[in-house]
Amino acid sequence: MTKEKVYYGKDIEVMFNSDVCIHSGICVKGLPGVFNLSKRPWIDPDADTSEGIARHIDTCPSGALTYKLLDGKYSTRKEDEHA
Secondary structure, three states: OOOEEEEEOOOEEEEEEOOOOOOOOHHHHHOOOOEOOOOOOOEOOOOOOHHHHHHHHOOOOOOOEEEEEOOOOOOOHHHHHOO
């Protein structure tokens, strides 16, 4: 059973799989307004542009973070791999 949690935003859904995370800290260091371990929920998908969040998630080295853009204009390499 995977421990994937979905964080719903108006333009993007962010998925986090805690079983895959290697705790590199790239998410919180790069977009602290979106990824903030001091807040609950710790991911706020409306705290930046969906495109900016998507680009940042693509830098996640473990693949623990993935996303789905809700406007249909963008796709992600990681989203396509899981299809």
